[in-house]
Amino acid sequence: MREYRENAPAKINLALHVTGRREDGYHLLDTLVTFADRGDVITVRDADQDALTLSGPFSHLLEAETLQNNLVLKARDDLRETLKIRGITTRPVAIHLEKNLPIASGIGGGSADAAATLRALLKLWNADLPAPNLQAMALRLGADVPMCLRSIPLRATGIGDAVLPLPTLPRFGMILGNPLKTVSTPSIFKALTRRDYPPIGPLPSTSNQNDWLKALGDMRNDLEPVARQLCPEIAALAQLISDTGAELTRMSGSGATCFGLYQTLEKAEKAVDTLQAIKPEWYFQAVHSVSEV
């Protein structure tokens, strides 16, 4: 029985500037993104009929009703349809989603799951798609799915879909913290009062961690003030993370997840111990961000 396993790493917006809005309501962004060395996990294998099973600490939050709209299933169906048009028939597949990331939390869990599903199914079905077609399919699934297909340090513009690799972005020890309050992305974008913030300024040309920390310190997440109003726990969370001595504390995506940056993974792990003791009911996870190689 053939089986393929693909990681669906957490996406972290180190900075997210809202630079405009398109006619269709989607926002133009300038964002620096890195990925964690862990996240959800997708496993696919040949089966007699299609199935989706779940495990992991946050799987219970994907109830049966929302499961029908799950991006994993949309990714499977879209890919199957596209391959069919190209004359490639696909067998039924059993998909397993290990849901380790909090739901609706600004770290792209659903998008990462969809991207990992596409990668895994292309292997299982022994199929290939030209890169532009795959990118277009990813974008139809969600604005963040193209960047999740790459899962490398990057800068993205457009609505988040124009992806430029950023090989000089160094690795950081990081913590991800979430007050386990889900935040609706459309409601955050809708509540913005300004949509013409300046883009990200010049970036360091080397991988020096201090240079990057300084540059990142001058950047923003333009969704954070709005998210803090709609979800008051974010301010408390960010303060707690900052108090552990993080080099930088900021919200990711449309929240509510906040991250802290540290020079090393060890420092991040210590911070998680401290934070988990203060707020045992919240989610804290130490991660190492990825490097391009």
Ligand code: C5P
């Ligand atoms: O593309 P995705 O389904 O992930 O986006 C969810 C919602 O977030 C969109 O319906 C839109 O309201 C908002 N959004 C936006 N601008 C973006 C990305 C998302 O306004 N660049």
